[in-house]
Amino acid sequence: MYMQNQLLVFAGSTRQQSFNRKLAQATAAIARDAGAQVTLLELSDFNIPLYNADLEAQGTPADVIRLKEILWRHPAWVxxxxxxxxxxxxxxxxxxxxxxxxxxxxxxxxxxxxxxRGKVVGMLSASPGALGGLRSQSHLAPLLINLECWLAPKAWALGSAANAFDEAGTLVQPGHRDRVRAVVDQVLWASERLTAGTP
Ligand SMILES: Cc1cc2nc3c(=O)[nH]c(=O)nc-3n(C[C@H](O)[C@H](O)[C@H](O)COP(=O)(O)O)c2cc1C
Structure with missing residues (x-):
């Protein structure tokens, strides 16, 4: 049940061997180990066309409504x-x-x-390149702030991602797992405080 979950994790890729999907899976595992309730979302599970206002005028697609609901139910995202x-x-x-x-x-x-509105969002990225997709975060950040998200100050970019995971999808280097854990911890810390007292 999505309603019981606290942390939503998803990747901006649907590619089968996506490094960012692997990073999302690793993040979900690390967050669960830390005691969080986690929803690992796959965008490929949603049938969402390319946005077109004429299409939208005929009715918002059911999967868009479904995804709005899931986003809304989770106070913390990565x-x-x-x-x-x-x-x-x-x-x-x-x-x-x-x-x-x-x-x-x-x-x-x-x-x-x-x-x-009010979501606490941690940004991670992964790329085979040296910068780890860091520049994607710098574009994503203002968009999320514009939508009234709270961005966690800690973020992390995984460079040379082709060498970072083992066959089970685990992040091989303990230092990498620590960086993910630090973002997860901060996101959960902040969201707990922001949502304190709300049902
Ligand atoms: C159109 C296109 C542009 C790309 N531009 C960049 C880039 O600017 N910086 C970068 O680090 N990687 C770039 N890449 C490589 C991606 O980081 C790489 O394909 C990566 O595997 C995509 O993420 P995924 O593995 O989660 O699908 C680009 C890939 C494509 C297809």
Missing amino acids: ICSPEYNGSYTALLKNTIDWTSSPAQGHPDWHDGTKPF
Whole structure:
């Protein structure tokens, strides 16, 4: 049940051998070991077309509504962002655009910012390159702030990602696992405080 979960982890890639999907899986495992309730989301589980306002005028797709609901139910997120051309992926942008667009006339989702407002978000990225997709984070950050997310000051970019995982998808280097854990800890720490006293 998504409702019981606290931390949402997802990657901005649906590629089968995606480093960012592996990083998301490793992050979920590390967060569970730390005692968190985790939802590991795969964007490939959602049938979401390329955003087009004419299409939206015919009705927001059911999977967009489903994803809005899941985002809204989780107070803390970690996004693993691949880097394409110094920025984040079209998949991530399309997903965020759809889920932040008001569903006109819908009783729950006419407020576009609702799934994003007040979320504590940790940014991770992975790339085969040396910078680890760090530049994708610098583009993603203002977008998330614009949607009223709280960004964790700690973030991390995994460079040379092709060498970072073993066959089971575990991060091989303890130092890498520590960096992920530090982001997870900070995200959970902040979200617990921001949501204290709310049902
Ligand atoms: C169109 C395109 C542009 C890319 N640009 C960058 C880039 O600017 N910086 C970088 O580190 N990697 C870049 N890459 C390589 C990606 O980091 C690499 O394909 C990576 O595996 C994608 O993430 P994933 O493994 O999670 O799917 C690019 C890849 C593509 C397809």
